[in-house]
Amino acid sequence: MSPFPRTLWSLGPLAVTDSMVVMLFLSVLLVVAGVVALRIPRARTALEIGYEALERSIVATTSADVRALVPLVLTLWIFLGVANLVSLVPGVASPTRDLSLAAALAVVSFFSGHIHAIRVHGVSYLRHYVEPSPLLLPFNVIGEIGRTIALALRLFGNMLSGHLVVAIVLYLAGLLLPVPLMLLGVLTGLVQAYIFGVLTLVFAASSLREAERRMQQEVA
Amino acid sequence: MTAQEMIPLVSIVTAGLTVAGGSFGAALGEGRALAQGLDAIARQPDSASTITRTLFVGLAMVESSAIYPLVVGLILLFANPFVR
Numbered sequence: 001m002s003p004f005p006r007t008l009w010s011l012g013p014l015a016v017t018d019s020m021v022v023m024l025f026l027s028v029l030l031v032v033a034g035v036v037a038l039r040i041p042r043a044r045t046a047l048e049i050g051y052e053a054l055e056r057s058i059v060a061t062t063s064a065d066v067r068a069l070v071p072l073v074l075t076l077w078i079f080l081g082v083a084n085l086v087s088l089v090p091g092v093a094s095p096t097r098d099l100s101l102a103a104a105l106a107v108v109s110f111f112s113g114h115i116h117a118i119r120v121h122g123v124s125y126l127r128h129y130v131e132p133s134p135l136l137l138p139f140n141v142i143g144e145i146g147r148t149i150a151l152a153l154r155l156f157g158n159m160l161s162g163h164l165v166v167a168i169v170l171y172l173a174g175l176l177l178p179v180p181l182m183l184l185g186v187l188t189g190l191v192q193a194y195i196f197g198v199l200t201l202v203f204a205a206s207s208l209r210e211a212e213r214r215m216q217q218e219v220a
Numbered sequence: 221m222t223a224q225e226m227i228p229l230v231s232i233v234t235a236g237l238t239v240a241g242g243s244f245g246a247a248l249g250e251g252r253a254l255a256q257g258l259d260a261i262a263r264q265p266d267s268a269s270t271i272t273r274t275l276f277v278g279l280a281m282v283e284s285s286a287i288y289p290l291v292v293g294l295i296l297l298f299a300n301p302f303v304r
Contacts, residue, residue, distance in 0.1 A: 004298070061273065150284045157287035160294070195280040202277065 003163035005098045019095035026082055026095070058201065064208035065120070066201055072112055073197040076105065080196055084159060084189030088182065094189070097159040099152065105196070106152035110144075113204035121211045128210045151199055158192050227302050235293040242289025249282050 005017040037043040055070045080096065087094040095101050117125045129140045162185040166178045257275040261268045 061270075150281075153291055154280065154284040154287055157290050158283075161287075161290055164294075191276065191280070195277065198273075198277055199280070 003093070003097065003160060003167045005100075017098065017100075018093065019098035019101060022086060022092055023083065023095040023101055026079070026086060030079060030082065062201060062205045064205040064212065066116070066205050066208070068116055068119075069112060069201060069204055072108075073201050076109075076197045076200060077193055080105075080155070080193035081190060084193055085186060087163065087185065087189075093163060094159055096155055096192075097163050099156045102156035102159075103152040105155070106148050109151060109196075109200040109203070110148045113200065113207060116204055117207050117211060120208060121215070125207070125211045128207070128214060131214070147203065151196065155192055155196055158188055162188055227300070231296045231300050231303070235296040238289045238296070239293045242293075243286050246282060246286030249285075250279055253278055253282060 005019045007015040007017055008021065009016045037047060051074070054074060055067070058070055058073065059065075059067055083096050083101075084094050086092050087097075130137050162181070166181050166185065169178045169181060253275065257271055260271050264271075
């Protein structure tokens, strides 16, 4: 599989790449698997126990109340884990090596954090952008956008570099030599999926904490 | 050598230097962070899980500074806007 996204068909101005096809297939597969698992009582119980344990550990490790974001983070973990590991299937490349998918997920993470904070603290939460001084507004905005871009580029760069290294070693050395690198790719893929979810949570929690601190100062 | 022939040459050399320099700094920083994390785990094995989690997140943040040069290098090699 080529390390770069390939255009399979073009529907007018929309180019359908192989990463889009794989991503849609994985999404449908995961949704169907989830619906089927919820119909089976035993699997449903196991899933609920796992969900509650993960939710408890996530809530215990973050200082702000991010319980509403737990479903999103778990979805990101499952989807990114599967999408990063799907490159182990011969003939399929993981869709996360495409900057479009990584950027789309980063945008989702950006907006979910802000919408959650606005829901908890109201629109006055946005005031933390003009603190401590309105002069710092551009820097605060650049910081927010910069870490979202970094979130997208981190996932994209790690996955694409993994694919590229495997492709180059395969081209230079032959059949079995890329296998250790692919094993390393399994580790990187799982770690990057974990990191993406955790960073979504950390960013949301940090903006919530700032708003909470300001409210306490106003009360005091 | 014309300018059109110079551009790929300079791009390849620059891409190599970019990735080398970027990974050098990130590797130094990540090595220091990892050493400190292991030291902290050795001192306080009880809080190993918290330290490991924070360490992973921190390492991923540091690593993005190595990913930027990589992306720039990839653009220079495969999507160079000046090569026609």
